[in-house]
Amino acid sequence: MAAVSIDAKKTRELLPQVKIKHWGRWVTAAVILLLSAALVWGASHGNIDYAAVPGYLVDGSMLEGVLNTILLAIAAEGAAIVLGVIIALMRVSKNPVAQGFATVYTWAFRGMPVLVQILLWYNLALVFPRIQIGIPGTAIQFIDVNANSVMTAFMAAFLGLALNESAYMAEIVRAGLKSVDHGQVEAAQSIGETPWQRTRRIVLPQAMVVIIPPTSNNFINMMKSTTLASVIGFLELVKAANNISSFNLQVMETLLAVAIWYMVLVSVASVGQYYIERAFDSKGRRPGAAAGPRSLGRSLKRGLLRPPGMRNKA
Secondary structure (H helix, E strand, O other): OHHHHHHHHHHHHHOOOOOOOOHHHHHHHHHHHHHHHHHHHHHHOOOOOHHHHHHHHOOHHHHHHHHHHHHHHHHHHHHHHHHHHHHHHHHHOOOHHHHHHHHHHHHHHHHOOHHHHHHHHHOHHHOOOEEEEEOOOOOOEEEEEEHHHHOOHHHHHHHHHHHHHHHHHHHHHHHHHHOOOHHHHHHHHHOOOOHHHHHHHHHHHHHHHHHHHHHHHHHHHHHHHHHHHHHHOOOOHHHHHHHHHHHHOOHHHHHHHHHHHHHHHHHHHHHHHHHHHHHHHHHOOOOOOOOOHHHHHHHHHHHHHOOHHHHOOO
């Protein structure tokens, strides 16, 4: 038996090692490189003044457009998050009126395109020349202003973007609320906590783990959706590019500057998204919840290294 095992071992050692040739990888890589080179070559031979693009990046009108884009995106997303949380809480409440209102709200604002909503708000003065708030049937008016003075381009874009986004945020928050184990809510209820205390202390902190990733993605989409405000004359990046190119007719050069600025803004937002998600993934996880890949790996390692007699006592 020993001689047979030695011969078998020598036979295994003499077997040639043949490397697998991945022809598909080489062909795919060659096609990608060829197409990339063709794209770069074609772009370099186009009728574009690339030397003028850096100047447009720091143009005064373009920088103002960058600032307005950031302000509009942050304001609209912030308002959308607040409204989304309120609508989501109404959707999961036991009040049938609140549920019905939240359902209709989500259906209406998700159903209409954002551009249509922006245009509707911008032309509100055609329906209501004056915005009046008071006691019906009396001459008492708390607010009485001209609609055109209130519904500026920024306000119309803000309302259109925020209300549309709030409908999507409501569904995201509702999904996060549904992900929390109902047993924890019942445990909090058994110790006498009010519904608001249960929501604030138990439900929302745990639901944030589910809510944060899609919310971050929505903010990036919101930043790009601000381009729709250009149709009503709001000075964001696309409007700034149109203003510049209307004088010098360098349309492609100004649009390239806009594209570069959006790539920069989205890259910064993506970095922030990464750190926010990592923070909530490590700190916002509730005790006893499903661990992430790293925590699960550490737990398995500790379990395997524990002496056999102690494993069943863990």
